Amino acid sequence: MTTADRIVDAAASLLDAGGESAVTLRAVGLASGVSHNAPYKHFKSRSALLAAVATRDFTELEEAFARIGRERVRPLTKLKRALQHFITYGREFPARYRLLYSDPELARQGGDLEAAAMKSFLTFTSLVSECQQSKQLPSVPPLQLAGLLYASVHGLIDLQAGGQMRSEKGLMGAEAGVLLLLKLLSQAE
Amino acid sequence: MTTADRIVDAAASLLDAGGESAVTLRAVGLASGVSHNAPYKHFKSRSALLAAVATRDFTELEEAFARIGRERVRPLTKLKRALQHFITYGREFPARYRLLYSDPELARQGGDLEAAAMKSFLTFTSLVSECQQSKQLPSVPPLQLAGLLYASVHGLIDLQAGGQMRSEKGLMGAEAGVLLLLKLLSQAE
DNA sequence: TATGCCGGTAGACAACGTCAACCATCGTAG
DNA sequence: CTACGATGGTTGACGTTGTCTACCGGCATA
Numbered sequence: 001m002t003t004a005d006r007i008v009d010a011a012a013s014l015l016d017a018g019g020e021s022a023v024t025l026r027a028v029g030l031a032s033g034v035s036h037n038a039p040y041k042h043f044k045s046r047s048a049l050l051a052a053v054a055t056r057d058f059t060e061l062e063e064a065f066a067r068i069g070r071e072r073v074r075p076l077t078k079l080k081r082a083l084q085h086f087i088t089y090g091r092e093f094p095a096r097y098r099l100l101y102s103d104p105e106l107a108r109q110g111g112d113l114e115a116a117a118m119k120s121f122l123t124f125t126s127l128v129s130e131c132q133q134s135k136q137l138p139s140v141p142p143l144q145l146a147g148l149l150y151a152s153v154h155g156l157i158d159l160q161a162g163g164q165m166r167s168e169k170g171l172m173g174a175e176a177g178v179l180l181l182l183k184l185l186s187q188a189e
Numbered sequence: 190m191t192t193a194d195r196i197v198d199a200a201a202s203l204l205d206a207g208g209e210s211a212v213t214l215r216a217v218g219l220a221s222g223v224s225h226n227a228p229y230k231h232f233k234s235r236s237a238l239l240a241a242v243a244t245r246d247f248t249e250l251e252e253a254f255a256r257i258g259r260e261r262v263r264p265l266t267k268l269k270r271a272l273q274h275f276i277t278y279g280r281e282f283p284a285r286y287r288l289l290y291s292d293p294e295l296a297r298q299g300g301d302l303e304a305a306a307m308k309s310f311l312t313f314t315s316l317v318s319e320c321q322q323s324k325q326l327p328s329v330p331p332l333q334l335a336g337l338l339y340a341s342v343h344g345l346i347d348l349q350a351g352g353q354m355r356s357e358k359g360l361m362g363a364e365a366g367v368l369l370l371l372k373l374l375s376q377a378e
Numbered sequence: 379t380a381t382g383c384c385g386g387t388a389g390a391c392a393a394c395g396t397c398a399a400c401c402a403t404c405g406t407a408g
Numbered sequence: 409c410t411a412c413g414a415t416g417g418t419t420g421a422c423g424t425t426g427t428c429t430a431c432c433g434g435c436a437t438a
Contacts, residue, residue, distance in 0.1 A: 008307065019294075057336060079298075101347065101348065103208065104353075105208075107353075109353065117353060138373060140369065140373075143359055143360060144361050144369060145369075147360045148341070148345075148361075148366050148369055149369055150344075150348075151341065151342070151344035151348050151354065152340065152341035152345075152370070154344040154348060155339075155341050155345070155347065156340040157344060158290065158340075158344065158347060159255075160289050162291065162292065162293055163296065164296075165340065169307070170332055170334060171336045172332075172336055172337075177337050179335075180329065180333060180336055180337055181341070183377075184327060184329075185373055185374075185377070187378065188372075188373040188374070188376035188377050189376065
């Protein structure tokens with residue numbers, strides 16, 4: 001494993017452990033066994049390092065979507081599994097999840113964050129499109145339906161990750177929300 | 190206008206102008222004509238100041254929802270107007286919008302942020318409930334449907350505020366997304 | 379063998395949040 | 409009338425942070 005990888009790993013761990021503010025270059029350096037300035041040899045700034053973490057997670061997300069897409073089950077089942085994976089990831093790593101969709105400045109830190117994000121969305125779209133072809137979701141333009149579903153699920157996960165949607169308030173969890181949404185959508189056309 | 194109000198105003202302006210990182214206590218002090226430490230006489234910390242900004246915005250949001258709820262138009266029209274207001278606010282003040290749903294630590298900074306957020310959501314829920322009573326939305330538990338709608342719209346606004354959902358990518362805007370969602374939901378039951 | 383890049387170090391700097399000490403004003407208890 | 413505590417303001421200092429600059433060793437290559 002290269003040093004750059006170890007630095008990204010350390011940043012991700014710190015992110016999980018203490019939120020974005022815990023990702024200081026000094027802590028990253030300490031955790032990856034280098035000095036507090038070594039990250040600058042691999043990333044242009046702290047933001048660029050965070051962008052690298054986000055890019056890696058987007059790529060892994062896309063791989064998961066693609067893997068699920070190859071399973072031999074009903075299209076709607078694939079979609080549900082993909083959404084379940086998304087939700088689980090968001091619940092397990094809320095800080096990393098929120099990083100994915102944080103400031104637009106992150107995307108402009110160079111790198112291929114935007115491309116990775118777009119690719120994962122397009123793979124997700126193909127899952128939605130499959131459901132439409134098998135008449136399990138209404139026949140509106142696939143990109144529109146996928147965008148709507150993606151945004152809705154993002155909203156559910158984000159509110160849950162931020163603690164604004166806790167079940168003790170009588171609200172439902174992200175899983176229940178997704179299932180309700182899919183149920184309602186499948187009744188439309 | 191009290192000094193505390195001026196400080197909150199300054200923080201909101203800086204937030205709009207340069208994002209969260211631009212809200213430094215020194216800049217806030219300068220903009221509101223006090224020293225860099227005066228905010229501490231009114232707010233326990235920088236986070237508490239940001240929480241005050243968020244609380245104010247949630248309150249204004251709730252007032253807008255309540256105002257729209259008193260209009261004499263069809264329930265679904267009220268709901269659409271409320272959502273349109275929400276979207277417009279998010280587009281005009283993306284940094285403030287994102288502050289509303291940022292870290293859970295903000296909510297724990299004391300203050301009544303959580304109560305204000307809940308109140309605005311409940312007022313929104315009453316709009317949804319009205320639509321259900323007039324059979325314009327499916328008859329599922331109101332809190333669930335409202336939560337789903339709220340989260341979905343939040344997702345649309347948030348992705349747009351973060352620049353992840355730009356129309357030049359062939360994706361739709363938040364308004365179109367909401368209209369599509371309402372159209373599909375109204376076909377279900 | 380000399381050289382220039384690559385990846386690392388250490389140190390300094392300004393800006394930031396926060397803390398402590400100090401001070402003016404003013405309503406009020408004695 | 410006076411003493412005083414609370415309120416809201418000030419200045420200065422401290423530690424931490426991101427970032428910049430300078431330095432340095434190894435190693436491929438001309």
